[in-house]
Amino acid sequence: MVRKKPITSSRGLFEDKARIIKALAHPSRLLMIDALASGEKCVCELQELVGSDITTVSKHLAVMKRAGIVEDRKDGLWVHYRLKVPCILRFFDCIDIVLENEREAGKPSGPARRGACLAEKPNCRKR
Amino acid sequence: MVRKKPITSSRGLFEDKARIIKALAHPSRLLMIDALASGEKCVCELQELVGSDITTVSKHLAVMKRAGIVEDRKDGLWVHYRLKVPCILRFFDCIDIVLENEREAGKPSGPARRGACLAEKPNCRKR
DNA sequence: TCGTTATTTGGTAAAATAACCAAATAGTTG
DNA sequence: CAACTATTTGGTTATTTTACCAAATAACGA
Numbered sequence: 001m002v003r004k005k006p007i008t009s010s011r012g013l014f015e016d017k018a019r020i021i022k023a024l025a026h027p028s029r030l031l032m033i034d035a036l037a038s039g040e041k042c043v044c045e046l047q048e049l050v051g052s053d054i055t056t057v058s059k060h061l062a063v064m065k066r067a068g069i070v071e072d073r074k075d076g077l078w079v080h081y082r083l084k085v086p087c088i089l090r091f092f093d094c095i096d097i098v099l100e101n102e103r104e105a106g107k108p109s110g111p112a113r114r115g116a117c118l119a120e121k122p123n124c125r126k127r
Numbered sequence: 128m129v130r131k132k133p134i135t136s137s138r139g140l141f142e143d144k145a146r147i148i149k150a151l152a153h154p155s156r157l158l159m160i161d162a163l164a165s166g167e168k169c170v171c172e173l174q175e176l177v178g179s180d181i182t183t184v185s186k187h188l189a190v191m192k193r194a195g196i197v198e199d200r201k202d203g204l205w206v207h208y209r210l211k212v213p214c215i216l217r218f219f220d221c222i223d224i225v226l227e228n229e230r231e232a233g234k235p236s237g238p239a240r241r242g243a244c245l246a247e248k249p250n251c252r253k254r
Numbered sequence: 255t256c257g258t259t260a261t262t263t264g265g266t267a268a269a270a271t272a273a274c275c276a277a278a279t280a281g282t283t284g
Numbered sequence: 285c286a287a288c289t290a291t292t293t294g295g296t297t298a299t300t301t302t303a304c305c306a307a308a309t310a311a312c313g314a
Contacts, residue, residue, distance in 0.1 A: 014154040014161070017222050022152040026302085027141040030148070034141070043261060053304055058262055060302095068225045077260045077311055084228070087221035094214035095144045098195045101211070105195075153272085170291060180274055185292055187272090204281055204290045 023067030024088070028052060029060050032081075036070065037089055040082035150194030151215070155179060156187050159208075163197065164216055167209035 024030065028050040035041055035049055047057045061081055064070045071084045083089075151157065155177040162168055162176055174184045188208055191197045198211040210216075 011154065011158070014157045016226055017157050017219065018152055018154040020222050020225050021148060021157075022301095025145055025149040025152045027138065027145040030141045030144050031138070054261075055263085055305080056303055058260095062262080063301095068229050074261095074310090077258095079261060085221065085225050087224060091218035091221055092144065094212065094218055095147050097214060098147050098212050099140075099143055102195050149271095179272095181291075182275080182293085183273055185290095189292080190271095201280090201291095204288095206291060 020067045020069070023063050023069055026060065028057070029064055030092075032057075032060065033064075033069070033083065033088065034092075036081060036083045037086075040073070040080040042075075042078040042080050044078070046081065147194045147196070150190050150196055153187065155184070156191055157219075159184075159187065160191075160196070160210065160215065161219075163208060163210045164213075167200070167207040169202075169205040169207050171205070173208065 024033070031050055032041075032046050035046065041049075043054065043058060043061065046061070047054045050057055050060075052060075061070065061072070065072060065081075069083070069085055069088060070081045073080045073082070151160070158177055159168075159173050162173065168176075170181065170185060170188065173188070174181045177184055177187075188197065188199070192199060192208075196210070196212055196215060197208045200207045200209070
């Protein structure tokens, strides 16, 4: 049984969670996770995918490995990485919702798009 | 620092996603999201919760608002923030799984706890 | 063993992030 | 309007993250 909410103001817990989320918070790392969703890949394949220096890619993978998001398997000269926690993928659907909201809000057809500079609007610069 | 041009056309999408995930990747912000799960709170309440300077808290909230994670509502002198995308919360269960794995791996009762410093173990410092 | 390939590690510099203080802004009350 | 409160913005500094290069390590085959 997993206690949903441990001791309140357990600051350390949120630091642990932040550490893991930080390991996700980079475009190249997200791209690699997306690729790993369809199965394990060697570093060389991931390097070609993201297009950065291979040492950069290796370090990105190390960050995710240290966070427990991926795991690796050595096979001769190659190291293959794979997702360790597939539930991560479901989260990305939620991120898509955020982006969808953003896109809708940016639509010129929506209300309050012209002239509606009210106090409630945080970007209102009317004096 | 040289930023390479994207190789895949969807590179920009991953940059957008990373921007949103970055907005989650801070212990104070996670703490606030956790608090907002039970309903909207004013900045002053959140400030008391996280214990940082109120300007710091305000900036954290601005980061999350810009990312589309929270939204605000002005009520007299107060500004109340609330979650805009509750599905974020479900994601945290997945983060808990990662932490659970980590804790299990670190258990002193498990195998390979003493002397088993193998090449496969990331924390192996044997040369 | 030597040479080759795949990956990691160490170092450095640029860029991004985060904390706090001081000042500005917005809204309330008298 | 003046005084007061809640919040945001601007500025500065310290810390963290990131990218690349150079060198090290690991595993293979001749």
